[in-house]
Amino acid sequence: MRTSTVRRAGTGAAVAALMTVVAACGGQGGGSGTQTEPATKAAGASHVAALQQVGKKTGTAQSARIEGTSTMGGTVTMKQTGTIGWADGLSGSLTVTYTGGTMAEALRQGGGDGSVRARYLKDEYYADMGEAFAKTVGGKRWVRYAYEDVAKLGGGAGDVLREQVRNSTPEQGVKALLAAGDVRKVGQEDVRGVSATRYSGTVDVAELTARGSALDDRQLAAFKEQLTAAGITTQTVDIWVDKDDLLVKKTERGESGIGAFDSTVFYSDYGTEAPVEKPPAADTVDFLDVLKRQPGIGPS
Secondary structure (H helix, E strand, C coil), rough: HHHHEEEHHHHHHHHHHHHHHHHHCCCCCCCCCCCCCCCCCCHHHHHHHHHHHHHHHHHHHCCEEEEEEEEEEEEEEEEEEEEECCCCCEEEEEEEEEEEEEHHHHHCCCCCCEEEEECCCEEEEEECHHHHHCCCCCCCCCCEEEEHHHHHHCCCCHHHHHHHCCCHHHHHHHHHHHCCCEEEEEEEEEEECEEEEEEEEEEEHCCCCHHCCCCCCCHHHHHHHHHHHHHCEEEEEEEEECCCEEEEEEEEEEEEECCCEEEEEECCCCCCCCCCCCHHHHHHHEEEHHHHHCCCCCCC
């Protein structure tokens, strides 16, 4: 393969990583034979109160270890492991392995092994694209994606990235259920040896109203804006909560701007340390600088 071909493939992988690594913390809906509790008014109020407590406990935990899988249209099928924190925006370190879709193919064409290490900080994230990619950009293997820079691309890419990354925390699943207005308690189920209570709900962005939601007007408006920015029109959310009111599993499925999505994430070790350091500057290249090497791709 000629150097120019490798460069194009490597850059293509970096561009795709921009839009898909961010889903690593996202949460698939799963089927179950368990009987769903009737959604009476009294039961609904009880569920809302329980979920509000879950949201509080999850929010104050501030960090956790995650393990999950995601499929996003025909673009990507991936699995991810690592730790995340949400004390001040999203932070964390994840290893994302692409197992199918156009993203996996792009990485293979670029000489990669299908895995990308990612580091998330408040206003940016970094992706380690590997040695093959580094050879095309002066030996630098880490690509820096500043959310404000990505926004310069237009087409909403910056908003999608920023909202997905900043809001992909365990408590987002709770917020989605509180917004849905049709929260159902499915029952007790086993999640990796832990007895957990399962709650389920469906969100239709076009039909979200404060009247049917447990969120106030301000919270609901912000939630709708987040979903719209990510291109999500509908989603079904299920969460499993342990005896300590902490999520042990979250699943989501629905429709987004790049097609159907289906993902599952498991949470454990709440409160674990999740330190994140920026990669060495000498080993880092900005995403926009990568695009400038590709005529017709970079920002105008």
